[in-house]
Amino acid sequence: MLEVQDLHVYYGGIHALQGLSLSVPEGEVVTLLGANGAGKTTTLRAIMGLVRPKEGKITLDGRYLLGKRPYEIVRLGLSMAPEGRRIFPDLTVLENLLLGAYARTDTAGISRDLEFVFSLFPRLKERQGQRGGTLSGGEQQMLSVARALMAGPKLLLLDEPSLGLAPVLITEMYRAFARLKSEGRTILLVEQNARAALSLADYGYVLETGRLVAQGPSEELQASDLVRKAYLGI
Amino acid sequence: MATYLQQLLNGVTLGSLYALIAIGYTMVYGILRLINFAHGDVVMWAGYWVFFLVVLFRLPWWLGALCAVVLTALMGVTIERVAYRPLREAPRISLLITAIGVSFLLENLIIVLPWAGGRQKSYPTPGLMTQIYTVGSVRVQGVTIWVPLIAAACLLGLIFLVYRTKVGRAMRAIATDIETTALMGADINRVISYTFLVGSALAAVGGILWGCRYPRLQWDLGIMPGWRAFTAAVIGGIGNIVGAMLGGFLLGLAEILIVAFLPGLSGFRDAFIFAILIFFLLFRPTGILGKPMKEKV
Numbered sequence: 141m142l143e144v145q146d147l148h149v150y151y152g153g154i155h156a157l158q159g160l161s162l163s164v165p166e167g168e169v170v171t172l173l174g175a176n177g178a179g180k181t182t183t184l185r186a187i188m189g190l191v192r193p194k195e196g197k198i199t200l201d202g203r204y205l206l207g208k209r210p211y212e213i214v215r216l217g218l219s220m221a222p223e224g225r226r227i228f229p230d231l232t233v234l235e236n237l238l239l240g241a242y243a244r245t246d247t248a249g250i251s252r253d254l255e256f257v258f259s260l261f262p263r264l265k266e267r268q269g270q271r272g273g274t275l276s277g278g279e280q281q282m283l284s285v286a287r288a289l290m291a292g293p294k295l296l297l298l299d300e301p302s303l304g305l306a307p308v309l310i311t312e313m314y315r316a317f318a319r320l321k322s323e324g325r326t327i328l329l330v331e332q333n334a335r336a337a338l339s340l341a342d343y344g345y346v347l348e349t350g351r352l353v354a355q356g357p358s359e360e361l362q363a364s365d366l367v368r369k370a371y372l373g374i
Numbered sequence: 375m376a377t378y379l380q381q382l383l384n385g386v387t388l389g390s391l392y393a394l395i396a397i398g399y400t401m402v403y404g405i406l407r408l409i410n411f412a413h414g415d416v417v418m419w420a421g422y423w424v425f426f427l428v429v430l431f432r433l434p435w436w437l438g439a440l441c442a443v444v445l446t447a448l449m450g451v452t453i454e455r456v457a458y459r460p461l462r463e464a465p466r467i468s469l470l471i472t473a474i475g476v477s478f479l480l481e482n483l484i485i486v487l488p489w490a491g492g493r494q495k496s497y498p499t500p501g502l503m504t505q506i507y508t509v510g511s512v513r514v515q516g517v518t519i520w521v522p523l524i525a526a527a528c529l530l531g532l533i534f535l536v537y538r539t540k541v542g543r544a545m546r547a548i549a550t551d552i553e554t555t556a557l558m559g560a561d562i563n564r565v566i567s568y569t570f571l572v573g574s575a576l577a578a579v580g581g582i583l584w585g586c587r588y589p590r591l592q593w594d595l596g597i598m599p600g601w602r603a604f605t606a607a608v609i610g611g612i613g614n615i616v617g618a619m620l621g622g623f624l625l626g627l628a629e630i631l632i633v634a635f636l637p638g639l640s641g642f643r644d645a646f647i648f649a650i651l652i653f654f655l656l657f658r659p660t661g662i663l664g665k666p667m668k669e670k671v
Contacts, residue, residue, distance in 0.1 A: 188557060214559035226554040228547045239547055242540065243559030291559060 141166040141326055142187070142218075142295055147196035149182050156182045157193070158350040164295060164328050169321050171329045171337040171358075173371060174347035180330040181223050183347070184297050187328075188220050189213045200295065215243045217294035221301060225284040229273025233264055236272050236283055240290030249292060257286035260316050278309040285316070295326045302333045314340055334371035338362050346371070376511045381634040382627070383518045387587065389626025390525030394580035395603035396610070396618035397532060398450070398573030404549035404613035405569060407466060411473040412453060414600015415480035416574050420446040420581030421497060421591050422490055428498045430489055435500040443578040450574025451567050459563065484593040494592050497585040521583045528579050529619055532572065536615055541568055549613060598644065602629075605651040611664025620662065625650070 142164040149157040157179045164170045174180050185191045187198055189210045198205040205213055219240070228236050237257065241250045258265035261282040267275065272283060281301055288296055298317075302310045314336055320327060321340065331337035338344055338358045346354040346367060354366055361367045395417055402410045423442035427433045433441065457476050461469045485492045503516040536542040544565045548555040556562050584599060585591065606625045610617025629647065633640040654661060 190553060190556075209561070210553075210556040211559050211561045214557065219559075220557055222554060222557060226551060226557075228550055228554070230550060231543065231546060235543055238540075239543055239555070239558045239560075242544060287558075 141201060142328065143197070143199045144183070144187065145197040147183070147186060147193050147198070149179075149186055149191055149193045151182075156350055157186070160196075160347070160350070160352060162345050162352075162355075164326060166294075166326055167324045168342045169317070169327045169329060169340055171331055171341035171344045172347060173331055173334045173337060173344055173361075173367075175332065175370075177349070178347040179350045180347055181299055184220060184222075184299050184328070184330055187213075187297065188218065211243065214291055214293075218297065219288040219291035219293040220297035221281075221284040221288040221299060223299040223303070225277075225280045227272040227275075227280050227283050227287070229271065231272055232269055233272060233275070233283060234268040236287050237264070237268075237290050240287035241292070244292060250290070253290055253292055257289050260289075260319065261286055278305055278312070281305060281309075281313065282316075285313075289320075295328060296320070298327060298329045300330055300332060302331065302336055310336060334367060338367075377634075379512050380514065381630055383512075383514055383522075384634075385627035385630035386623065387518050387521045387626070388630055389623035390522045390529075391580050391584055391587070391599070391622075392603045392606045392626050393619045393622025394525050394528060394576045394583070395599060396607040396622045397529075397615060398577045399604050400607040400610070400612055400615060400618040401545070401549075401569050401573045403607070405545075405552070405566060406458065406462075406469065408458065408469050408473060409604065411470070411600075412476040412480055413573070413577060414596035414598075414603070415477050416446060416450055416453075416596070417577045417581035417584065417599060418484070418591075418593070418596030419449060419480060420578035421585040421595065422484060423578075424582055424585060425495055425497060425591055426489060429495075435498060438498075439582050442582060443575055446578035446581070447571045447575035450570040450577070454566060454570040459566075481593045490591075490593070492593060494590050497589040497591050499586050499589045503586040517583070517587050521587065524579065524583060528576055532576065532615070535572065541565065545569055602644075602647055605647055605654075607661075608651055608654050608659075609661055611661030614661065614663045617661055617663035 144160060144162045147157050147160040160183060162172065172180050172183060182191060186193050187205065189205065189208050193206065200216055200218060203216060228239065237254060241253065244250055263279055264282055264286055267279065272280065275283060285298065285301060301313055305313065317327065317340055329337055329341060338361055341358045344355065344358050344361045345352055346361070354361065354364060398413050399410060402408055420442050423445050424438050427438035427441055428435055453476055457472050458469060461472060484490045503520060505516040507514050507516065507519060536545060544555060544560045545568065547558070548562060548565050552562055555565070602625060603622065606621035607618045609624060610619070610621030625647065629643055632646060633643060
């Protein structure tokens with residue numbers, strides 16, 4: 141579904157991504173692992189059109205994404221829950237969710253998806269009239285993911301959804317992701333939390349300072365020495 | 375008693391003019407962190423559009439005024455498109471200097487246009503506005519009644535637009551986080567154009583009504599109302615739409631009350647207004663309704 145080929149991104153003089161290639165097949169959960177500064181967020185930002193790569197190719201179902209603006213990319217079927225949640229603090233929970241569906245005009249589909257995200261995160265339903273800024277960190281993360289789902293994406297991008305969350309909330313969050321996966325949704329999940337990500341994903345890539353250093357099915361990566369030492373702390 | 379009521383009405387009239395103009399400052403600041411110095415000149419242009427259309431082209435007043443609102447709104451959109459959008463990623467100071475440049479351009483355009491020029495023109499005021507209404511012992515001019523009513527209708531429409539419509543939701547979102555609003559699938563250039571459209575349309579209504587209240591036209595007529603409306607936006611909390619309305623009414627009332635009850639000080643009215651501006655910038659830069667401002671990353 142999504143193909144990234146030989147992606148190069150520079151920030152000023154820094155070569156942040158040095159020829160990254162990855163692919164996300166339809167109906168699968170793919171994870172991109174790596175430490176801080178490895179280039180994970182840069183990869184997602186390049187896919188969404190927020191940074192302009194110097195070289196490379198990105199296609200969604202065969203359509204080129206490079207050079208398109210973020211709102212056009214959303215309309216083609218991608219949406220992202222960005223790093224740091226980035227919810228709109230002055231808008232209510234419901235307004236945040238409706239903004240997620242900004243590009244859509246199918247009223248019936250929007251209300252169906254609203255019901256769906258409320259069933260996925262019942263706490264958001266309870267708090268739908270509250271301002272986003274009054275939510276706890278975990279609830280804000282749920283809102284960020286739910287808002288991205290409201291776009292009705294073919295492919296959902298998640299940027300470190302477990303960052304800064306208590307273990308019990310991480311479990312809750314990943315339970316929701318498992319439900320999305322069981323429904324056949326396609327997800328590209330960026331994580332530092334390799335243990336959680338590999339337990340969910342079908343396939344994984346490991347990024348180090350802008351280069352891929354390993355890739356494979358999740359079970360293989362979980363068993364590999366590199367990942368065990370560097371990311372699972374075993 | 376009658377005098378109090380009379381002056382109160384005058385204050386509300388002036389305040390509603392400031393409120394209409396202050397909205398444009400506050401909405402643009404909220405999104406671009408730009409003090410749009412050209413905004414007062416947009417107000418002035420609205421008055422001239424009425425002059426061109428009604429006096430030179432002999433349109434009926436109401437039609438001329440309506441067209442003036444549309445033309446002024448499009449002018450605001452064009453200014454953003456041509457002068458501000460190319461500088462969106464540039465340092466704030468470049469944007470600010472450009473805004474000052476646009477301001478001079480709009481003023482000098484009036485001076486060199488053969489139908490306008492540097493000399494005063496008299497503004498076509500419709501009879502409705504100069505008619506005298508007598509309510510009990512209070513005698514008021516049409517403007518004192520119609521200006522607040524028209525302003526209130528516009529401001530209610532604005533509140534509906536901003537708080538109850540999809541594009542309004544995007545306008546509020548974009549004021550806190552442009553990039554994330556783009557991630558929602560909103561074309562941010564379009565949302566910003568809408569913001570300039572709405573802000574300039576309200577400024578146009580303000581300018582047209584200003585002309586009814588003070589019926590002289592000159593190239594510099596937008597400058598002081600612009601600064602006073604900017605002060606109103608700061609008082610209310612810059613970036614806050616309801617705050618701009620509140621600040622406008624408070625400032626209009628304060629100005630009229632000073633002039634009415636301390637006539638010896640009326641020459642200091644602008645000094646007084648700028649003292650308020652400085653006071654707020656020093657002691658409460660976020661205004662009455664504003665929240666502590668976070669720097670955008």
